[in-house]
Amino acid sequence: MSAFKKLTDHSLKIYRFAHLGAICGWDQASVMPSGGNQARSEAMAELSVHMHNLQTQPQLGDWFAQAEQEDLSTQEKATLRELKRNWQQANVLPEALVEAKSLAGSKCEHAWRTQRGENDWQGFEKNWAEVVKLSQEEAQIRAQATGLSPYDAMLDIYEPGTHSESLDTLFSDVKTWLPALIDDVIEKQSSERFIEPKGQFATEQQKAMGLDVMKLLQFDFNHGRLDESVHPFCGGVPTDVRITTRYDENEFVQSLMGIVHETGHARYEQGLPKSLAGLPSGEARSMGIHESQSLFFEMQVGRSDAFIAHLSRLAGQHFAAHDQALFSQDNFQKLYTRVKKDFIRVDADELTYPAHVILRYEIERDLINGKIKHTDVPELWNQKMQQYLGLSTEGNFKNGCMQDIHWTDGAFGYFPSYTLGAMYAAQFMASMKKTVDVEGAIESGDLSPIFTWLSENIWSQGSILTTDELVTRATGETLNAQHFQSHLRSRYL
Amino acid sequence: MSAFKKLTDHSLKIYRFAHLGAICGWDQASVMPSGGNQARSEAMAELSVHMHNLQTQPQLGDWFAQAEQEDLSTQEKATLRELKRNWQQANVLPEALVEAKSLAGSKCEHAWRTQRGENDWQGFEKNWAEVVKLSQEEAQIRAQATGLSPYDAMLDIYEPGTHSESLDTLFSDVKTWLPALIDDVIEKQSSERFIEPKGQFATEQQKAMGLDVMKLLQFDFNHGRLDESVHPFCGGVPTDVRITTRYDENEFVQSLMGIVHETGHARYEQGLPKSLAGLPSGEARSMGIHESQSLFFEMQVGRSDAFIAHLSRLAGQHFAAHDQALFSQDNFQKLYTRVKKDFIRVDADELTYPAHVILRYEIERDLINGKIKHTDVPELWNQKMQQYLGLSTEGNFKNGCMQDIHWTDGAFGYFPSYTLGAMYAAQFMASMKKTVDVEGAIESGDLSPIFTWLSENIWSQGSILTTDELVTRATGETLNAQHFQSHLRSRYL
Structure with missing residues (x-):
C-alpha cells in the first residue's frame, strides 16, 4: 500500500x-x-x-x-x-x-x-x-x-495564506471611506418611516416559514435538518448538515435572516466534493470562505429586492392574521437595511459590522505580537470605537472589550474571517453577475443558476486550490475590497 | 495504581x-x-x-x-x-x-x-x-x-445465570394452564361491547398527552427526552435517556401505552446507581429484568383500574373535541385488556404473548442445540401455533416463522427475556403490595411509594447482585411463575 x-x-x-x-x-x-x-x-x-x-x-x-x-x-x-x-x-x-x-x-x-x-x-x-x-x-x-x-501564525489556523500585511492594506482602505459612508446612510435613513413587528409570531409559524425559505434556497432536506439552539450554528457533517436558529415570538426578523445565513453555510457543506469526503482537500476552504457563503446568502441574495419580495409574500401567508402593512416589500426592505451605530458586534448591521471587526483585528494583532499589554485593551477599544463609530465605551466593559466569547478562550486570529467573508461574497456576486441573471433568477423563484455558479466555483472545489487560487479562478483576481465598497454604496446610498 | x-x-x-x-x-x-x-x-x-x-x-x-x-x-x-x-x-x-x-x-x-x-x-x-x-x-x-x-451459552448473553433447565420447568407449567385460560377469557369477552377510537388524533395532542403521562410516571426530563421513531425504543445513556414512540393519527391506544412501556425502561436507566456509572456493575441487570420494569409500568401499573382512570381523564382533556364516551374508564379498560388469538407477536396482548415466546424458545433451543434443522422450523411453528393458539400457519411464512427480526441476524437466546420480564414484573408487584398501598398511590396521582420500592429493590442495585440474588432480596424467593398466573387470572377472569 x-x-x-x-x-x-x-x-x-x-x-x-x-x-x-x-x-x-x-x-x-x-x-x-x-x-x-x-x-x-x-x-x-x-x-x-x-x-x-x-x-x-x-x-x-x-x-x-x-x-x-x-x-x-x-x-x-x-x-x-x-x-x-x-x-x-x-x-x-x-x-x-x-x-x-x-x-x-x-x-x-x-x-x-x-x-x-x-x-x-x-x-x-x-x-x-x-x-x-x-x-x-x-x-x-x-x-x-x-x-x-506570531499573529500571522494564529491567523493561519483559520485563514491559510492570509497575512496581516494584506489585512492592513485592506482594512486601512476601508477605514478611509466607511465612517463617512455610515454617517451619510444614517442621515439618509433618518427621515424614513417604517413599521416594526409587534405581537405574537408563534414559533411553529416562524419555523414553517423558515422551512419554506430553505426550500427556496434549495437546502437538501435529505441531507440535513433545521432545529433550535440558544446560539444559532451550522453543524453536523456534509452528508447530514444540522442548522439551528433561535425563535423570539415577539418578532420574526432575526430568526428568519438567521436561517438564510445558516442555509448558506449548509449548502457549502452539502455541496463539497463527495469524491473527497473524509479528506481535508474535500473540506471547506477556510473560515472566511465559509462566511462568504453564509453572507452571500444573507447579504447578497437575502437582502436583494427580489428576495425581499419573496420574504414579504411568504410572511404575509404564514402570518395571515397580522396587519399586512408590516409585510409590504417596502417595509421589509427598510427593516432589513436599517443602519445604526451601536456597541454590540453580533447585533450590528451590514454597514457597521466591518468597523467592529477592524477594531478587534487591530487590537488582537498588536496584543499577540506583544506590542501592547492586555491591560491596554479597554482604553484602545474606547479610542477606536470613538474613531470608527463615534461611541464611548469608557468604563463600559460589558458592551466593550468583554462582549465577545472569542478572546475568553484564546481564539485570536478568528475575527478577520467575518469581514473577509463579506468582501469575498461581494466579489463573488460581482463576478457572477457577468454571466448570470441573478435578479431574474431570484424573481423567478428558481435560484438554480446562482447555485450552479457557487457550486462550480466554490462548493465543489473543497480545499483543492489555495484560497487565492480559488478566488482568482472564480473572479479573475485575488481579494479586492472595491467590490464590497461598491456593493455597500449601491445598496445603502 | x-x-x-x-x-x-x-x-x-x-x-x-x-x-x-x-x-x-x-x-x-x-x-x-x-x-x-x-x-x-x-x-x-x-x-x-x-x-x-x-x-x-x-x-x-x-x-x-x-x-x-x-x-x-x-x-x-x-x-x-x-x-x-x-x-x-x-x-x-x-x-x-x-x-x-x-x-x-x-x-x-x-x-x-x-x-x-x-x-x-x-x-x-x-x-x-x-x-x-x-x-x-x-x-x-x-x-x-x-x-x-450451546443454547444456554447463548441465553447467558442476555440472561446471565438463567438456564434452559429452569425455563423448561417454567414454560411447561405455563403450557398446562395458558391455552385454557385464553379460551375462557375470549369466551368471557365475546359478549362485551366497546367503542374503538375513530377519526383524527393529532400527533401534537398525542404527544402532549404522552408527556403528561410521563410526568405522572415521574420521568426525569432533566435527564431524558421523548421523540419519535419507526420502531419505538429506549436508548441514550442513564444521564440522558431517549425514549421514542410512533404516532398513528387514526388512534392513540398503541402510542400511549408504548410511552408507558418505554418510560418503565427509562426510569430503570435513570435510577441506576450513579456511584457506579460507567462500570458494568452500575448497568441494568439483564434483558429480562429490564423488560420487567417496562412491563411493570405497562402491565402492572398501566393497565390497573386506578391508572386507567388517569388515562381516561387525560384523554378526555387532550381530545376534548371527540365523543367522550370513547374515553370512559369502562371503555378504556376494555380497550386495553382485549384478548385475541392472532399471528403476530409484537401485536399480541398480555395473555397470548407468552404463547408466542414459548413457541420461539422451544424452536430456537432445539435449533441451536442441533436437534432440529433450520428447514424444520416452518412445520414446527405451524404445529405449535395450532397447539398453543389454535391457528394454522401452513404456507403462511410471513405471519409465521419469518415475522421477527431477531433470528434474521442470529440473536438466538433473546426471546425468553420478554416472558421472564412479565413474570418478574408480576412477582415484584405481589411483593410490593405487602408493604405498599399500590392502588391508593396510583389513585392519589402521587406514585412515589411505588417508585421508591422499585428504586430500592431494583434500580439502585444495578448489577451488584446476580439476578437470583436480586429477585430473592426483593421478593423473598427466586422466580416463581405462580405470581404471573395469579395476576392474569385476577385481571382477565
Missing part, C-alpha cells in the same frame, strides 16, 4: 470519529437535556484525546516523507498538502501547552459568563492575563514552525 | 465511547435524514472496531489476574465479576467468526425486509442457513468457554 493511501485511510478513520463528535456536539447544543451535560462533556473530551492520539501517531512522519516521493496526481498533491498542514497543526504544540491553554480558557470563559453581566473588568482581567500569555506562547511556537509573525 | 483501578479506568473510557454511540444511534433511528445513513453507518462501524480493540487489549488478562489477588470490597468484587464477564464475552469469539456472522446477518436481514412481504421462505431459507450455521458455531465456542450447553 502506498504511503499516500495509508495517509488517506488514516484521515478517513479520523473523519469517522469527527462525524460522531459533530453529531453529539449538535445534540449537546440543540436537544440534550441539561442534566446530560457532564457525562456528555466527559465523552466528548475522551473523543478529543483519541482523535489527537490518531493525529499524532509517530509513523505519520515517515508516511509523509514517503508520500512526498510518490507519483501523485494534482488532486492527490492537494490532498497531501492539506493532510500535512493538519498534521503539522496537530503536532506543533507541546501537549502541556494545549492542556494549560484549554484549562485557562475554560476557567476564563466560565467566569466571564457572570463577570460580563457585572461589568467586572478587574475580575476578568486576572483570568484573561493567563489566556493571553498562553496564546502568545502558542503564537511564538507556531511562528517558529511556519516562519510567519 | 491497583490493577482493579486500571480496569475500572479502562471501563470508564469504553463507557464514554459507548455514550457517543448511544446518542448517535438514537439520532440515526430518530432524527437523522435518510441521506445521512451511509456515512453514519461507517462512523458507527469504526466506533465498534475501536471499542472492540479496547475490550480486547492484551494487558487486560494480566490486570484481571492481579485484581483477583487484590483486597476488594464486596461491591468491588461485584464490579470485577461483571468486568470479567464482559471481557470474556468480548474475547471468546474469533474475530473471523464475528465478522462472518455480522456479514451473514446483515445480508439475511436486508433480504428479509423484502422476502417477508413476499412470503418467500425459499429465498429466506438460503440466507438463513448461513446465519444458523454460524450461530451454532458461536454457541459451541461459548459452550466450551462456559461449560454450558
